[in-house]
Amino acid sequence: xxxxxxxxxxxxxxxxxxxxxxxxxxxxxxxxxxxxxxxxxxxxxxxxxxxxxxxxxxxxxxxxxxxxxxxxxxxxxxxxxxxxxxxxxxxxxxxxxxxxxxxxxxxxxxxxxxxxxxxxxxxxxxxxxxxxxxxxxxxxxxxxxxxxxxxxxxxxxxxxxxxxxxxxxxxxxxxxxxxxxxxxxxxxxxxxxxxxxxxxxxxxxxxxxxxxxxxxxxxxxxxxxxxxxxxxxxxxxxxxxxxxxxxxxxxxxxxxxxxxxxxxxxxxxxxxxxxxxxxx
Amino acid sequence: xxxxxxxxxxxxxxxxxxxxxxxxxxxxxxxxxxxxxxxxxxxxxxxxxxxxxxxxxxxxxxxxxxxxxxxxxxxxxxxxxxxxxxxxxxxxxxxxxxxxxxxxxxxxxxxxxxxxxxxxxxxxxxxxxxxxxxxxxxxxxxxxxxxxxxxxxxxxxxxxxxxxxxxxxxxxxxxxxxxxxxxxxxxxxxxxxxxxxxxxxxxxxxxxxxxxxxxxxxxxxxxxxxxxxxxxxxxxxxxxxxxxxxxxxxxxxxxxxxxxxxxxxxxxxxxxxxxxxxxxxxxxxxxxxxxxxxxxxxxxxxxxxxxxxxxxxxxxxxxxxxxxxxxxxxxxxxxxxxxxxxxxxxxx
Amino acid sequence: xxxxxxxxxxxxxxxxxxxxxxxxxxxxxxxxxxxxxxxxxxxxxxxxxxxxxxxxxxxxxxxxxxxxxxxxxxxxxxxxxxxxxxxxxxxxxxxxxxxxxxxxxxxxxxxxxxxxxxxxxxxxxxxxxxxxxxxxxxxxxxxxxxxxxxxxxxxxxxxxxxxxxxxxxxxxxxxxxxxxxxxxxxxxxxxxxxxxxxxxxxxxxxxxxxxxxxxxxxxxxxxxxxxxxxxxxxxxxxxxxxxxxxxxxxxxxxxxxxxxxxxxxxxxxxxxxxxxxxxxxxxxxxxxxxxxxxxxxxxxxxxxxx
Ligand SMILES: Nc1ncnc2c1ncn2[C@@H]1O[C@H](COP(=O)(O)OP(=O)(O)OP(=O)(O)O)[C@@H](O)[C@H]1O
Ligand SMILES: [Mg+2]
Numbered sequence: 009x010x011x012x013x014x015x016x017x018x019x020x021x022x023x024x025x026x027x028x029x030x031x032x033x034x035x036x037x038x039x040x041x042x043x044x045x046x047x048x049x050x051x052x053x054x055x056x057x058x059x060x061x062x063x064x065x066x067x068x069x070x071x072x073x074x075x076x077x078x079x080x081x082x083x084x085x086x087x088x089x090x091x092x093x094x095x096x097x098x099x100x101x102x103x104x105x106x107x108x109x110x111x112x113x114x115x116x117x118x119x120x121x122x123x124x125x126x127x128x129x130x131x132x133x134x135x136x137x138x139x140x141x142x143x144x145x146x147x148x149x150x151x152x153x154x155x156x157x158x159x160x161x162x163x164x165x166x167x168x169x170x171x172x173x174x175x176x177x178x179x180x181x182x183x184x185x186x187x188x189x190x191x192x193x194x195x196x197x198x199x200x201x202x203x204x205x206x207x208x209x210x211x212x213x214x215x216x217x218x219x220x221x222x223x224x225x226x227x228x229x230x231x232x233x234x235x236x237x238x239x240x241x242x243x244x245x246x247x248x249x250x251x252x253x254x255x256x257x258x259x260x261x262x263x264x265x266x267x268x269x270x271x272x273x274x275x276x277x278x279x280x281x282x283x284x285x286x287x288x
Numbered sequence: 289x290x291x292x293x294x295x296x297x298x299x300x301x302x303x304x305x306x307x308x309x310x311x312x313x314x315x316x317x318x319x320x321x322x323x324x325x326x327x328x329x330x331x332x333x334x335x336x337x338x339x340x341x342x343x344x345x346x347x348x349x350x351x352x353x354x355x356x357x358x359x360x361x362x363x364x365x366x367x368x369x370x371x372x373x374x375x376x377x378x379x380x381x382x383x384x385x386x387x388x389x390x391x392x393x394x395x396x397x398x399x400x401x402x403x404x405x406x407x408x409x410x411x412x413x414x415x416x417x418x419x420x421x422x423x424x425x426x427x428x429x430x431x432x433x434x435x436x437x438x439x440x441x442x443x444x445x446x447x448x449x450x451x452x453x454x455x456x457x458x459x460x461x462x463x464x465x466x467x468x469x470x471x472x473x474x475x476x477x478x479x480x481x482x483x484x485x486x487x488x489x490x491x492x493x494x495x496x497x498x499x500x501x502x503x504x505x506x507x508x509x510x511x512x513x514x515x516x517x518x519x520x521x522x523x524x525x526x527x528x529x530x531x532x533x534x535x536x537x538x539x540x541x542x543x544x545x546x547x548x549x550x551x552x553x554x555x556x557x558x559x560x561x562x563x564x565x566x567x568x569x570x571x572x573x574x575x576x577x578x579x580x581x582x583x584x585x586x587x588x589x590x591x592x593x594x595x596x597x598x599x600x601x602x603x604x605x606x607x608x609x610x611x612x613x614x615x616x617x618x619x620x621x622x623x624x625x626x627x628x629x630x631x632x633x634x635x636x
Numbered sequence: 637x638x639x640x641x642x643x644x645x646x647x648x649x650x651x652x653x654x655x656x657x658x659x660x661x662x663x664x665x666x667x668x669x670x671x672x673x674x675x676x677x678x679x680x681x682x683x684x685x686x687x688x689x690x691x692x693x694x695x696x697x698x699x700x701x702x703x704x705x706x707x708x709x710x711x712x713x714x715x716x717x718x719x720x721x722x723x724x725x726x727x728x729x730x731x732x733x734x735x736x737x738x739x740x741x742x743x744x745x746x747x748x749x750x751x752x753x754x755x756x757x758x759x760x761x762x763x764x765x766x767x768x769x770x771x772x773x774x775x776x777x778x779x780x781x782x783x784x785x786x787x788x789x790x791x792x793x794x795x796x797x798x799x800x801x802x803x804x805x806x807x808x809x810x811x812x813x814x815x816x817x818x819x820x821x822x823x824x825x826x827x828x829x830x831x832x833x834x835x836x837x838x839x840x841x842x843x844x845x846x847x848x849x850x851x852x853x854x855x856x857x858x859x860x861x862x863x864x865x866x867x868x869x870x871x872x873x874x875x876x877x878x879x880x881x882x883x884x885x886x887x888x889x890x891x892x893x894x895x896x897x898x899x900x901x902x903x904x905x906x907x908x909x910x911x912x913x914x915x916x917x918x919x920x921x922x923x924x925x926x927x928x929x930x931x932x933x934x935x936x937x938x939x940x941x942x
Contacts, residue, residue: 018748025743025754031814032758038782039772051778055785101668109654110661120668123676125927127875129896130920133903133913134682135675157671165668178373181340186387186434187361190660200377219766221878222896226904237767241882252775259768270763274756277763281819282826342653357652 039263043067043256050252066257073251074239075232076258083218083236083262086151090217091210093156094164098209099202102168103194107180117169123162128154129222136226150227151220151235160216164209171205172198207280218266236262290351290364290441291316292337292474298345299332299498306332307498309346314491317472319465321485323521324495330478331446333495337476338367338444350441361390366435367444371451372427374419374434381406381415384433391438405433408467425456432464436471443468445477449484461487482522486510494518512625516632519561519625525589528567528599530560531629544595546574549621552636561625564589567601573616578609592617680920686913693907705914714890714898721805722894726873728809733869734862737817741824742850755825759818766815770882773811774798777883801891804884808892812879816872820865827861828854867930871923895919 013021037057042050046063049056070076104110105117128135139150155161175198183193199206224238231242240262243255270277292314299307307329314320322330335341337348339360347354355363366387374383384405385398393401406412409429419427428448435443445464449457465488468475479485485492486506494501494509494517501521502514513519519527532541534555539546546560576599580591588607592599592615601617609615626635690701709715744755761769776782777797784794797803831854839849855862877896880886886893886901893901899919903912 013746013748021743021746021748028740028743029754029757031810032761032818035769035772035776035814036760036764038776039768042775051780051785053780053785054789055782097667097671100664104661104664108657108661108664110658113661116665116669119677120665120672123672124871125924126676126680126920127871127923129875129877129899130916130923131676131679131683132899133686133909133916134679136904137682137686137909138679153671154675157668157675159676161668162672176371176373178369178371179375181335181338181360182367182369182373182375182434183386184340185338185360185365185367187390189359190657190664192390194664197375215763219878221767221881222900225881226900237765237878240765240767240771250775255771256775259765259771262765263768266763266765267760270760271756274752274759278755278759278822281822339653357649359653359656 036263036267039256039260043253043260045253047251047253063253066253067261069251069254070243070258070261073254074234074242074258076239076261078232079234079236079239080261082148082233086148086235087214087217089152090155090160091214093152094161094213095206095209097156098161098164099168099199099206100194101165102170103172103198105165106169106172106175107177107198108190120162120165123159124166127159131158132222132226139227145227146229146233148228148233151217151223154223155213155217155220160213164213167209167212168202168205171202175201204280207276211277211280290474291318291349292442292476293349294333294337294346295349296346297333297336297343297348299329299336299341300344305498307344310495310498310500312493312500312503314474314476317474319468319475319477319488319490320493321477321479321489321491322493322495323479323482323485324501325521326480328495329498330480330495334367334444334446334476334478337442338365339363364441365444366438366440366442367446368431368435368448370447372419372431374427374430376419379416379418380411380422380430380433383419383430384411384437387434387438401437401439402433405437408436408470409433409463424452425460428452428460429463432467436467439473441474443473443475443477445475447479448477449479450481457484464488482524486522492522494521496521512634513561514634516559516561516627519627523563525564525600525602527561527563527625528597529627530562530594530597530599532558532560534558534626534635541597542595544574544597547619547621548626549624549636552626555626555628555635557629558635559627559629561627562599562619563623564600564602566620566623567599567603568618568620569601569603569605569607570616570618573618575614576617578611578613578615580611581607581609583607683913683916683920686910687917689910689913691908691910691913693909698910701910705911708911709914709918714893717890718893718895718898721890721892722874724805725809725876725892725894726870728805729812729873729876730866730869732809732813733817733820734866736813737820737824737865738862740817740821741828744821744825745828755822758821761815762818764815766878767882769815770811770879773807774883777807798884799888801888804888804892808876808879808883811883812873812876815879820869823861823865824858827858831857863930863933867927870926870930874919874923874926895922 041057041059043066044062044064045056045059046061049059049061052060101120105113135150135154136145139145144150179197179201180193183197188196219237220235221237224235228234228238231239234242240255240258243251243258245251294310294312297307297310298305310333312320322333324330332341336343339355339358343356348356350363350365375386378386381402385402388398388401402415403412406415409432411426411429411433414422414426414430419430422430431448448464449460452460461484464477477488489506491503492506492509493503496517502509502518509518509522513522513527516529520529530539530541530546532539534548534552536554537545538548539558539560541560574594576592576594578590579593579598582589582591583606588603588605590601590603590607590609592601594617624636627633628635687705688700688702689698690704691698740758744751744758779796779799783797787794795803797807835853835857836849839853844852875896876894877900880892880894880897884892886897895915896919899912899915902908902915
């Protein structure tokens, strides 16, 4: 409904949006500022929107209390592998389901879609047993393999398939006449044109892996192996109470890099998501 | 360059037959146009020659080889698609050189061939652009460039001009024809525009409902259509067709009698065909009432009522007739086509 | 005319174009298919198999007990509360999430300067690490935390959010809504922008006001998106775990113990793998049922499909 709005209407809309923004923006702000407050100021009344005293030692403490750099690396490389793996596997499968004629393709697609109904929460018990048998408990394998092949990658396959269905067939036929085989058509023609969909898949998959919580606490037991979400909850004092400022410093370090990447690339981000084929 | 032979080609999608036994011989270097109404199977046939559709029955040969089971890339053909199918993520030069690149040509050779094609088509200044930066006509030229760089045995075109405006279509028509004369490559060209067919073809194949109705040189088809379908399809405005009886006194259509050339045998169930330009106005002749006069500048098109039939006449003169006026028509007796009304076959 | 019969039958090669293509197709889907079978379908079978066994790792027992676990499920006194919590959580989440997402999308669809900045900010929690986001909220919702501090400034005594049954559930829902509503917002925005403008113009000519345009044109046209996002949101809401674990640990009492959290406790804290598997089956049935029902409903709620 893009009609031109009256000035009064505009002011009202801006006001409404600013109020609505508070719960979206304030927590991040509060996290940032509280992470540099000394512990004594953390619950000060009235609340300080800007720290009255700064204590940057919280950031150093994060690394003293936990092998935080190591944990950071764990999360980062796992998310990277999951994202890369999912992009490869689901773009290939999505392409085949959209474009290649082979017997039972529809039936197989239905079977694959079943994966959407079976999140890893449902299968966590047998997955634990399987990985136990394979000697992969307290390794990162479960965190890599399950998302690459489970529900998140099925979702990705679905997104890719929707995209490839809409790609003009003539392009591929031209490529066939030009002398390309299936794989080269996929690699040189279809995939380069699928960048928006691939972007969406990458975002979804990365965030999924980056946020995983149940799987790491089930599969991992040593702090060296922990991923960030798990590590964040470990900053407690001897009595189990949260060391808020240190925990928030760790949370800030976890959140801010992704947030910055998002802000820089937000256009591609949002447009990628809008391309997921969920528009109906 | 190679001849193309289609022998008893059939095609079915699932259990639905779309082509019912097509036989066409295309000589080396010939420009053949497939025409027919929408859905008659032209594209299907062309795509079968290209290898983009599988062959249900019969044999397709290019040169001496039966190519039924060969991949498109092994058939040594090039195709120009209706929507051009240029790779959006590659420049014009890359688009044109793409097929050579994948046939293992060296960089220098690719550049040389691309430049050669670009010169022929006037694409030199556009080589570094992307398809989205080109006009429709330029894209069309790039698509042709992509086809010619490889110097294939056969060119295949599927309605390449249908996305262009009328004026550009005429220009490109000339260019394609010129290109064919220059390169002499066997060409199969699909269109549903009979003007394109008439002006470009060495040989026209008229198709209808998955069958070939007639094959022949454009003017042969125009002058001696083998059946009512071809008669109605080739020529614009279409040939007038009047149902009636052939008798010794002339052609009886209701209470109208039309003159016949001498020596035609009688038939009770016939169709009288006469092209609009083969009607002329005379002091005496078949009376008809003017219904609509459309001056075109170079000629005048008149819709007339002839008994219960409506006919169209095209006259060189500028007529001043008014609707409702009665005129007298004189058919050219050497240009009368007679058909059997039930089979549609030609009688004279 | 040549007759097909008098041309000698050529021997067709084994690798016809169709066969080669089919082989390529299978090769392309093979990794996904093998993965699904290994890491999804096979475990699903195993879950069912385990659910027929009494299995305690600590006691090292694994006995076939038939439907005993399912009877236990029916007799489980905690389960009604767990299902209720799950239902309240999912229902609250979906309703809040969808309506807020729609409201935001409509706002962002307006012609206003700087709208991209607003879009970016509303979306930003989606990319903030889930546990980090939850920890901040947990911090904010402490009895002496930021929210109650701010409330006190305006003279309101806030509750102990995470330790009071109703407010604990509300908190868990709201934290999750703000985290993820940006996703649906973007999908709705894309759908809104896909509605042809002529339709609005036509409606305006017909004298329909803003609200009526929204009801009669916008909603029907974006209903496919609403359906798909609601399915995704519901299925997602049933998987919520980290938020509960960090904010309330299922408490106070069991008021925020949703099914996945309960399952986790039974299987991995109490080591009842057999009963945990039975709960997994229950979770699967619920997810499948909800998806199926919503899919069936699409004929009624989706006014338009292209
Ligand atoms: N993939 C397909 N599956 C089933 N039927 C098809 C398929 N492709 C084409 N057909 C049918 O085959 C017939 C011939 O189609 P074709 O595209 O060859 O027609 P055409 O002569 O090129 O028409 P047009 O001038 O409209 O392009 C049509 O009736 C069409 O419905
Ligand atoms: Mg066609």
